[in-house]
Amino acid sequence: MNSPEDAPTERRPAVRELLREPDFLRLWLVGGFANAMRWLELLASSLFAFEVTGSALAVTGIVAARQLPQLVFGAFAGAVSEAVDRKLIVMLALLVPATVSTVLATLATTGHLALWHIALGNLVAGTMWATEMSTRRRMVGEAAGPHRIVPAIALDSATGAATRMIGPLLGGFAFQWLGMQGAYTLTALVQFAGAFAMAGLVHHQVTRRLALARIPTDIADGLRFARTKPLILLVFGVTVVTNAFAFSYQGLVAPLGVAEFHVSPGLVGLLAAGEPLGALLGGALIAAGVLRMDRRLMFAGGASLFMVMLLVVALSPSYWLALAVLIIGGFGTAGFGNMQSTLMLTEAPVEMRSRLMGIVTVGIGTGPLGVLAAGAIAAELGPRGAVFGMASLGLLATLTLVLALRRR
Numbered sequence: 198m199n200s201p202e203d204a205p206t207e208r209r210p211a212v213r214e215l216l217r218e219p220d221f222l223r224l225w226l227v228g229g230f231a232n233a234m235r236w237l238e239l240l241a242s243s244l245f246a247f248e249v250t251g252s253a254l255a256v257t258g259i260v261a262a263r264q265l266p267q268l269v270f271g272a273f274a275g276a277v278s279e280a281v282d283r284k285l286i287v288m289l290a291l292l293v294p295a296t297v298s299t300v301l302a303t304l305a306t307t308g309h310l311a312l313w314h315i316a317l318g319n320l321v322a323g324t325m326w327a328t329e330m331s332t333r334r335r336m337v338g339e340a341a342g343p344h345r346i347v348p349a350i351a352l353d354s355a356t357g358a359a360t361r362m363i364g365p366l367l368g369g370f371a372f373q374w375l376g377m378q379g380a381y382t383l384t385a386l387v388q389f390a391g392a393f394a395m396a397g398l399v400h401h402q403v404t405r406r407l408a409l410a411r412i413p414t415d416i417a418d419g420l421r422f423a424r425t426k427p428l429i430l431l432v433f434g435v436t437v438v439t440n441a442f443a444f445s446y447q448g449l450v451a452p453l454g455v456a457e458f459h460v461s462p463g464l465v466g467l468l469a470a471g472e473p474l475g476a477l478l479g480g481a482l483i484a485a486g487v488l489r490m491d492r493r494l495m496f497a498g499g500a501s502l503f504m505v506m507l508l509v510v511a512l513s514p515s516y517w518l519a520l521a522v523l524i525i526g527g528f529g530t531a532g533f534g535n536m537q538s539t540l541m542l543t544e545a546p547v548e549m550r551s552r553l554m555g556i557v558t559v560g561i562g563t564g565p566l567g568v569l570a571a572g573a574i575a576a577e578l579g580p581r582g583a584v585f586g587m588a589s590l591g592l593l594a595t596l597t598l599v600l601a602l603r604r605r
Contacts, residue, residue, distance in 0.1 A: 211348040221340040227391045234384035236364025241372045241380040243451045257448035257572030261565030263319035268562025275331035275555015294322035295388035302381035331554040355480025361473030369466020419552040434598040436560035439500045442591025445567035452580045458516035475527020499532025504588045511585035
């Protein structure tokens, strides 16, 4: 039996082996580039909405339109991906948003782009984004193999954090220097290239016949199984709380940066990149085996650390202090994000993984409801008051969940 000291040494070669696997490498790179473009569009559209309306509520509405489909279609996408070719689903999830971006870039170039065009585009593209967790993320685990799931998910999660950092940075500067037409042209080109790259993927999948009438029964079966596993229930519960109450701050980054800290769009992008930067650093340490602790503690404790840091951000007198604190909070989201997928892929039987991951996507999809709630609070108390209030409620809910499920 290997000693704990041996584990980091073993983990590093595992990451190098993964990067030598052509299918894993393709899935990893396509996911990274596509997600960066999604976050670029999200920040650029937020800045456009705030510039046009001056309303934090309008900004949160635009953000919610991109994320709401995860709540509505997440479980459905998980059940479908057990029957339909997952490679085809991922390709469509790239081609459809790329087409949407092309249309919006054309409208911006001709001077006809309106806020409702962006809202509708976000809704359509977000519907395809709802397949990410149950389809591409599952394929990443399958391409890695069962013995390398932990480093594979850690690497993919760290890359996801990098895209949440790079995307907003590019979005802020693209909006400032290129305008909306340049931002959408860039995202369209990258996503079309990703779909082309996915065409060469070799993916062997055991499928079953797609029976749309059975999908509600499949989802119900997944929920019944989850009720017998307190750890899976913990994943569902903390996912809902963190996305609804903590990540709602993302919809207020533009109002915080412009109205509270009085910085340029480029620095707003940097503020949005703070938490993902911390998550990238933390995820890299997890992938390398440097950070090791009980998976449940890393999951729930990471979410709690993030919410505490949001409280400090809301009280911060300085832009640079808020940025530094968000970077620290990112170490918490690294633990939360890594263990969210790892716990599901290791605790759930193979035949239920996609539908359970789809239910996790539904939990992630509660984020837009939190974003809208934060926008409504910001209209009365300002962006700082909204961030503080939502993070406080999230901390209380997380503690309640942990104590309740620990008794079980």
